[in-house]
Amino acid sequence: MDSFADQSVQSLFEPFEFGRRRLRNRVAMAPMTRRQSPGGVPGADVAAYYRRRAEGGVGLIITEGTTINHPGANGYPSVPTFYGERALAGWQFVAEAVHAAGGAIIPQLWHVGRARRPGTEPDPAVPGYGPMAIEEDGKVVVKAMTHTDIQDVVAAFAQAARDAERIGFDGVELHGAHGYLLDAFLWAGSNQREDEYGGSLEKRLRFSLEVVRAVRAAVRPDFPVVFRFSQWKPEDYAARIAATPEELGRILKPLADAGVDIFHASTRRFWDVAFAGSPDTLAAWARRLSGKPTIAVGSVGLDKPFTPRDAAPGGDPSVLTGHLAALEAGRKRGDFDLIAVGRALLSEPEWPNKVQQGRRDDIVPFSQEALARLVV
Numbered sequence: 396m397d398s399f400a401d402q403s404v405q406s407l408f409e410p411f412e413f414g415r416r417r418l419r420n421r422v423a424m425a426p427m428t429r430r431q432s433p434g435g436v437p438g439a440d441v442a443a444y445y446r447r448r449a450e451g452g453v454g455l456i457i458t459e460g461t462t463i464n465h466p467g468a469n470g471y472p473s474v475p476t477f478y479g480e481r482a483l484a485g486w487q488f489v490a491e492a493v494h495a496a497g498g499a500i501i502p503q504l505w506h507v508g509r510a511r512r513p514g515t516e517p518d519p520a521v522p523g524y525g526p527m528a529i530e531e532d533g534k535v536v537v538k539a540m541t542h543t544d545i546q547d548v549v550a551a552f553a554q555a556a557r558d559a560e561r562i563g564f565d566g567v568e569l570h571g572a573h574g575y576l577l578d579a580f581l582w583a584g585s586n587q588r589e590d591e592y593g594g595s596l597e598k599r600l601r602f603s604l605e606v607v608r609a610v611r612a613a614v615r616p617d618f619p620v621v622f623r624f625s626q627w628k629p630e631d632y633a634a635r636i637a638a639t640p641e642e643l644g645r646i647l648k649p650l651a652d653a654g655v656d657i658f659h660a661s662t663r664r665f666w667d668v669a670f671a672g673s674p675d676t677l678a679a680w681a682r683r684l685s686g687k688p689t690i691a692v693g694s695v696g697l698d699k700p701f702t703p704r705d706a707a708p709g710g711d712p713s714v715l716t717g718h719l720a721a722l723e724a725g726r727k728r729g730d731f732d733l734i735a736v737g738r739a740l741l742s743e744p745e746w747p748n749k750v751q752q753g754r755r756d757d758i759v760p761f762s763q764e765a766l767a768r769l770v771v
């Protein structure tokens with residue numbers, strides 16, 4: 396294939412050492428919830444969906460969020476669980492299918508925290524869990540977590556990581572972003588606890604640190620632990636966990652010391668400047684501050700807005716060409732190690748191969764229909 400390789404994107408297609416696996420390139424699939432796993436069990440269709448992206452050339456697949464074994468972990472119908480014999484057998488099949496196609500795969504381990512509302516599966520009586528109680532119409536819909544609740548969740552993350560290793564995954568990603576449980580503790584806006592899990596930045600970080608330490612201890616030393624974080628939440632795009640690079644360092648460095656191997660800086664546009672006064676992106680800052688490799692993400696190849704606020708510059712097809720040039724430059728500068736691609740891979744499972752082979756005009760552009768289907 397090398398003789399047909401597009402040299403202008405060469406650095407995106409260099410291998411990357413990832414635990415015991417060598418990724419064939421720097422293209423990751425971003426985690427995307429699909430709600431196609433009734434009863435929490437990922438079936439053969441889920442395996443086919445991920446295998447198709449591996450066949451299309453993705454180096455590392457990060458699965459959709461999959462819930463840890465805690466009663467409040469899930470927030471939505473038909474989300475796959477990462478516990479229970481049937482679900483884990485399904486996931487093992489998924490991992491084997493991706494490996495057979497030459498890809499690597501890690502599950503994104505998820506606890507939705509205060510996004511859950513009573514009435515949600517698997518047990519509708521169970522409320523959401525968060526740093527603080529939330530009441531709606533005089534009823535508690537989110538429970539303020541006790542220390543026992545916190546220890547239960549720490550243990551559930553560790554068990555999921557242990558299971559991921561046992562059934563053949565290549566690492567794990569911990570979902571510490573987007574306002575879900577760990578992020579809700581990190582963000583001062585949702586955490587005004589007065590115990591050792593709230594107050595100062597160091598105290599708000601404590602829950603995530605305990606999870607990372609427990610996960611690290613549960614798996615072999617060379618089993619990669621990825622931590623996804625963000626400076627936004629679906630309900631508030633300006634909700635930042637760190638106001639300055641210095642604060643971000645006080646979050647990421649301890650997480651790295653606790654055992655995180657790679658940081659996944661979730662941004663809506665990979666090129667966005669992270670802090671005023673510097674041209675650097677969030678992934679670039681994370682790399683510098685933590686000393687660890689990073690994954691960048693956000694709107695790669697898209698000229699369609701995620702929400703009306705997200706319009707990317709330019710129009711198709713120059714958008715993709717512009718993004719690829721920016722990515723190549725960013726890789727060469729050392730801003731990030733892997734680039735995650737989300738929506739573009741929904742409509743075009745062969746996105747990496749077509750990019751590598753310079754077949755840009757053949758790429759099926761992202762469409763709202765692909766987003767609505769999420770099944771093929």
Ligand SMILES: Cc1cc2nc3c(=O)[nH]c(=O)nc-3n(C[C@H](O)[C@H](O)[C@H](O)COP(=O)(O)O)c2cc1C
Pocket residue numbers: 425426427428429459460503570572573623661662663692693694695697701735736737738739766
């Ligand atoms: C349908 C859909 C589902 C998503 N589900 C998740 C998820 O489960 N976990 C997560 O961390 N991010 C999730 N995201 C965010 C993506 O991982 C990614 O960061 C975002 O789509 C930006 O990348 P893109 O512009 O390449 O799509 C989701 C995005 C979409 C479009």
